[in-house]
Amino acid sequence: MLSAREIVSRVKSGELKVTEIVESTFDRVSKTEDRLNCYVTILQEEALKRARLLDESASKGKVHGRLFGVPVAVKDNICTKGVRTTCSSRILANFKPVYNATVIERLEREGAVIIGKTNMDEFAMGVSTETSYFGPTRNPWDLTRVPGGSSGGSAAAVAAGEATVALGSDTGGSIRCPASFCSIVGLKPTYGSVSRYGLIAYANSLEQIGPMARDVYDCALLFSVIAGHDPRDSTSVNLKPKDYTVFLREEVKGVKIGVPKEFFGEGTQKVVEETVWKAVHKLEDLGAEYDTCSLPSLEYALAAYYIIAMSEASSNLARYDGLRYGYSEEFTDTDWFTYIAKVRRNGFGPEVRRRIILGTFTLSSGYYNRYYLKALKVRTLIRMDFEKAFKRFDVLAAPTMPTPPFKLGEKIENPLELYMCDIDTVPANLAGLPSISIPCGFTTSGLPVGLQLIAPPFREDLLFRVAYTFEKNTGYVKEEPEVI
Amino acid sequence: MKTKLFCGCPSDYRGKKPNTNVCPVCLGLPGTLPVVNKKAVEYAVMAAAALNCKINHKILFFRKNYFYPDLPKNFQISQYDRAGGLPIGTDGYVEIKVKNAKKKVRIGRVHLEEDPGRLTYLGPIDRSPYTLVDYNRSGIALLEIVTLPDLNSPKEARILLRKLRSILEHLGVFDGSLEGAMRCDANVSIEGGSRVEIKNISSFKEVERALTYEIIRQRDLLSKERRVLRETRHWDERRRVTISLRTKEEEQDYRYFPEPDLPVFLLDDTFIKNVVSSMPELPDARIERFKKMYGLPEYDAEVLVADKRIADFFEECVKLYNQPKKISNWVMSDVLRYLYENNLEIHESKLSPKHLVEMIKMIDEGEISGKIAKKVLPEMIVTGKDPREIVKEKNLLRISSIQEIKALIKTVFEENRKAVEDALKDEKAIHFLVGQVMRKTRGRADPELTHNLIKEELDKLKKAN
Numbered sequence: 001m002l003s004a005r006e007i008v009s010r011v012k013s014g015e016l017k018v019t020e021i022v023e024s025t026f027d028r029v030s031k032t033e034d035r036l037n038c039y040v041t042i043l044q045e046e047a048l049k050r051a052r053l054l055d056e057s058a059s060k061g062k063v064h065g066r067l068f069g070v071p072v073a074v075k076d077n078i079c080t081k082g083v084r085t086t087c088s089s090r091i092l093a094n095f096k097p098v099y100n101a102t103v104i105e106r107l108e109r110e111g112a113v114i115i116g117k118t119n120m121d122e123f124a125m126g127v128s129t130e131t132s133y134f135g136p137t138r139n140p141w142d143l144t145r146v147p148g149g150s151s152g153g154s155a156a157a158v159a160a161g162e163a164t165v166a167l168g169s170d171t172g173g174s175i176r177c178p179a180s181f182c183s184i185v186g187l188k189p190t191y192g193s194v195s196r197y198g199l200i201a202y203a204n205s206l207e208q209i210g211p212m213a214r215d216v217y218d219c220a221l222l223f224s225v226i227a228g229h230d231p232r233d234s235t236s237v238n239l240k241p242k243d244y245t246v247f248l249r250e251e252v253k254g255v256k257i258g259v260p261k262e263f264f265g266e267g268t269q270k271v272v273e274e275t276v277w278k279a280v281h282k283l284e285d286l287g288a289e290y291d292t293c294s295l296p297s298l299e300y301a302l303a304a305y306y307i308i309a310m311s312e313a314s315s316n317l318a319r320y321d322g323l324r325y326g327y328s329e330e331f332t333d334t335d336w337f338t339y340i341a342k343v344r345r346n347g348f349g350p351e352v353r354r355r356i357i358l359g360t361f362t363l364s365s366g367y368y369n370r371y372y373l374k375a376l377k378v379r380t381l382i383r384m385d386f387e388k389a390f391k392r393f394d395v396l397a398a399p400t401m402p403t404p405p406f407k408l409g410e411k412i413e414n415p416l417e418l419y420m421c422d423i424d425t426v427p428a429n430l431a432g433l434p435s436i437s438i439p440c441g442f443t444t445s446g447l448p449v450g451l452q453l454i455a456p457p458f459r460e461d462l463l464f465r466v467a468y469t470f471e472k473n474t475g476y477v478k479e480e481p482e483v484i
Numbered sequence: 485m486k487t488k489l490f491c492g493c494p495s496d497y498r499g500k501k502p503n504t505n506v507c508p509v510c511l512g513l514p515g516t517l518p519v520v521n522k523k524a525v526e527y528a529v530m531a532a533a534a535l536n537c538k539i540n541h542k543i544l545f546f547r548k549n550y551f552y553p554d555l556p557k558n559f560q561i562s563q564y565d566r567a568g569g570l571p572i573g574t575d576g577y578v579e580i581k582v583k584n585a586k587k588k589v590r591i592g593r594v595h596l597e598e599d600p601g602r603l604t605y606l607g608p609i610d611r612s613p614y615t616l617v618d619y620n621r622s623g624i625a626l627l628e629i630v631t632l633p634d635l636n637s638p639k640e641a642r643i644l645l646r647k648l649r650s651i652l653e654h655l656g657v658f659d660g661s662l663e664g665a666m667r668c669d670a671n672v673s674i675e676g677g678s679r680v681e682i683k684n685i686s687s688f689k690e691v692e693r694a695l696t697y698e699i700i701r702q703r704d705l706l707s708k709e710r711r712v713l714r715e716t717r718h719w720d721e722r723r724r725v726t727i728s729l730r731t732k733e734e735e736q737d738y739r740y741f742p743e744p745d746l747p748v749f750l751l752d753d754t755f756i757k758n759v760v761s762s763m764p765e766l767p768d769a770r771i772e773r774f775k776k777m778y779g780l781p782e783y784d785a786e787v788l789v790a791d792k793r794i795a796d797f798f799e800e801c802v803k804l805y806n807q808p809k810k811i812s813n814w815v816m817s818d819v820l821r822y823l824y825e826n827n828l829e830i831h832e833s834k835l836s837p838k839h840l841v842e843m844i845k846m847i848d849e850g851e852i853s854g855k856i857a858k859k860v861l862p863e864m865i866v867t868g869k870d871p872r873e874i875v876k877e878k879n880l881l882r883i884s885s886i887q888e889i890k891a892l893i894k895t896v897f898e899e900n901r902k903a904v905e906d907a908l909k910d911e912k913a914i915h916f917l918v919g920q921v922m923r924k925t926r927g928r929a930d931p932e933l934t935h936n937l938i939k940e941e942l943d944k945l946k947k948a949n
């Protein structure tokens with residue numbers, strides 16, 4: 001499988017045509033998609049048409065763009081003009097946006113080819129891609145297991161070669177969890193570094209769009225394309241665009257790594273703990289220093305995360321009422337409140353309804369102070385704990401997920417158990433910090449384990465450098481799932 | 485303000501086809517984000533300062549959550565005064581004049597929010613078979629001004645609203661001539677009852693009517709020893725009654741929380757200072773200036789300034805003809821009366837300052853009489869014609885030709901022999917003869933000249949006798 005970097009250079013040299021690349025990608029899709037279900041919408045015709053256009057301009061010597069000819073998969077909560085964007089929900093199953101998200105504009109400007117829209121947990125609410133209205137996505141490493149979530153379709157597509165790179169979104173771990181479960185690289189950027197304009201909101205104050213790729217270079221490349229200030233997103237930070245690939249060198253000498261003990265709590269499986277520690281020691285061998293540390297406020301992270309996320313979600317998802325777009329019901333002779341209730345009861349899946357109801361509760365008067373405001377206070381404490389830790393350390397290392405990928409259906413009936421899976425990923429979202437998950441080994445039965453690295457705000461460069469050094473000195477990214 | 489509060493759509497939606505003045509942001513489409521219009525914040529700060537409010541340096545927006553078809557997101561981005569929220573301005577006041585006494589009406593808060601769309605019904609709200617929604621208005625910046633319960637009558641409410649409108653118009657914050665530019669929710673609470681809010685009131689006149697109706701309704705209930713419920717009612721302008729929309733028990737829990745898509749932004753002192761110092765002249769100051777500069781009585785100055793466009797009109801006239809008192813008299817009496825009687829605003833009339841001044845000059849130069857002018861003015865207002873043109877067309881120019889008048893006197897004398905006899909005996913009876921000449925000329929004959937000529941003729945007759 002070619003990397004994005006290789007594709008761009010071979011297209012530029014004339015060695016390969018974009019059409020050939022795109023065709024071979026759809027070849028792969030046709031072989032594995034039946035088993036994996038990575039995509040909600042496959043854009044074969046559109047992608048081939050675009051490939052021909054790109055080839056045409058290449059033949060005239062016009063090869064512009066850092067992703068020229070690269071097949072990209074896009075999570076189905078990112079708006080694409082004229083192409084249905086469903087959030088894997090029945091309520092948006094027929095919704096075609098009239099505009100492109102900022103990240104889509106940026107991809108197209110750089111010559112990327114969008115292959116399709118990927119499956120996800122409904123409205124990004126889940127860790128297994130099982131809550132999708134379009135059926136679950138399966139893990140390419142073990143078809144009986146989940147790919148993680150909520151960006152499970154993007155992760156599985158990249159792991160199986162159904163796309164070269166992908167966009168995901170991460171509200172509480174939705175990029176890093178599936179990256180870990182599918183043994184790829186996934187970055188949750190610093191809050192405010194990538195425009196959210198066109199990302200269908202689940203929990204605005206927590207989420208970011210981020211890159212997913214098979215190696216660190218491609219991840220950094222895709223991040224360089226999508227990051228940058230956008231006046232249409234008031235929370236986007238005014239930073240100059242950067243080429244993050246220039247930071248990729250094998251050098252971790254003197255890098256101070258903190259290993260917070262809170263990330264190795266009760267639910268952490270031994271095999272994960274051991275594999276992550278092995279990775280830390282590997283980095284030490286490569287010249288980094290490490291020490292253990294503690295961020296005591298993390299004890300409350302999961303609770304605070306769910307209160308904030310559900311509260312925001314209950315408001316964000318209020319607009320789906322069947323009056324203007326999306327799923328609708330037959331109008332009967334009732335008032336509109338009855339109509340709206342019916343649309344929402346039938347249009348949303350049970351997990352989404354659960355979170356809307358809980359979020360409505362936590363924002364209601366009388367409970368607001370007890371839940372929402374308290375969660376905001378916890379959030380501040382967590383931010384402060386991280387700030388303190390970053391006075392001592394350059395980066396923090398931890399497991400991305402407490403367990404390897406679990407079986408389909410194993411946890412779906414038990415929401416609390418599912419929520420517990422987010423325990424190691426939500427702290428970075430609450431604190432707005434950049435966090436990357438990279439492959440760091442396999443269990444004896446061949447299931448992937450991910451290493452999570454967290455850095456201070458806007459230090460993606462440091463994350464990429466440490467991750468790159470680790471990757472270059474280990475062989476995990478070269479492993480390919482059997483499904484291929 | 486030219487654009488909506490959180491997107492670039494024009495804020496003037498009037499005359500546009502429904503749902504054409506919209507974009508993904510003000511339609512609340514999935515994935516869109518609001519961006520605050522800086523000009524709106526500037527105007528809000530200016531308005532808060534003009535209403536003597538404390539200006540808060542932290543600008544925060546909150547979401548007010550409720551389901552209603554006119555809200556495309558089913559929440560409204562607004563400001564809030566609890567749970568850590570802060571409106572732009574708090575604790576201000578406006579001074580109004582009630583029966584010649586000054587009265588302070590306290591302002592609780594001034595805040596910014598987005599306008600919902602507009603619902604259209606077929607007939608009255610409670611009988612319409614369907615509801616149509618137009619989002620052209622959705623997302624327009626609304627400045628909400630909340631007064632404390634300091635008003636004691638429907639009339640005071642109307643006086644306050646006029647004053648507020650004049651202040652806001654002087655600031656250039658909005659154009660009061662646009663339909664729906666200023667809206668009002670009125671609250672009534674009388675002793676022994678509860679607070680009732682009335683929504684959907686379209687004009688100042690309607691505010692007074694709705695409040696009057698509501699007070700009578702509540703008094704009536706109380707006199708029958710029935711309870712006045714804490715509720716929200718809808719003013720039905722056509723039937724002139726209020727209809728219950730929802731009671732307190734049905735009031736929504738709005739689940740306010742900070743808008744996560746809009747970070748807090750801070751107004752520094754220089755920003756506030758700049759805004760306040762660039763504030764245009766406010767009505768109270770203008771009244772003082774009118775008194776001093778033009779020598780107008782306080783009452784006149786107040787009447788003119790009550791409507792910024794009237795005051796502007798007046799000043800335009802004075803610039804063209806430095807006769808402020810004369811101009812003010814014409815504006816205040818004939819112009820305003822005509823507008824009021826015909827339910828017109830000054831901008832709806834076609835009267836230009838140039839023409840009004842010309843008309844006054846014609847009187848001053850003896851070309852027409854005041855009475856003729858009063859006849860010419862309505863036509864000037866309706867058609868926008870030059871007074872000279874109207875006078876010419878209708879042949880209204882004053883007759884000052886001695887010959888012409890003498891001929892008329894001759895006819896009048898012949899037709900009114902009895903009156904001539906009387907006048908010869910009694911000087912006072914001459915007025916009847918003057919009146920007859922004026923009637924024949926439809927008021928065009930120079931009255932003084934006519935009077936003198938008749939006297940001359942009578943004297944001749946006396947001598948002849």
Ligand SMILES: [Zn+2]
Pocket residue numbers: 488491492493505506507508509510511623
């Ligand atoms: Zn708009």
